[in-house]
Amino acid sequence: MDTEFKTKIKLLVKSEKAMIDLEIRKKAKQTVWTALALIVLLIGLIALNFTLYFYLSQTFSQVASSAILTLINFINAGIFFWVASKQTTGSEAQTIEEIRDFAWKQVSSDVDEAKESVAEFKQKIVNIKSNIDSFRNDSFGFKNLVPIVTTLIDLNKKK
Helix, strand or coil, rough: CCCCHHHHHHHHHHHHHHHHHHHHHHHHHHHHHHHHHHHHHHHHHHHHHHHHHHHHHHHHHHHHHHHHHHHHHHHHHHHHHHHCCCCCCCHHHHHHHHHHHHHHHHHHHHHHHHHHHHHHHHHHHHHHHHHHHHHHHHHHHHHHHHHHHHHHHHHHHCC
């Protein structure tokens, strides 16, 4: 196999590995932020719920106090999940994607060249086979000369 082709394949594999590493780091950061959001949310909700419930129950009914606390809890959770979803891979991902796309194009063009070479080789084999078949069938036209030669030999014998 061509060393240039092997190099292109290695480049493609390395760029794919780098993209996977970036994606894993991104998912890890998102997971950490989500876990942090859930822990803080849980602790905060427990403390906030007790505090606000006792405060609101003095001013509002118990149902209204619970509804206000629920709304506050949903808003807090939404903020943390929004922060977790905003994690990105950064500008290095674009560079790695460009390298990967370049490597794919190079490998693809090499494969296309190999296909063309195989097609040309196959066509040459077919041409050689047809030439051999025509040689065997025609024997360079000697079959057509045999009746003429035999006639000339017969005429020569009669003289």
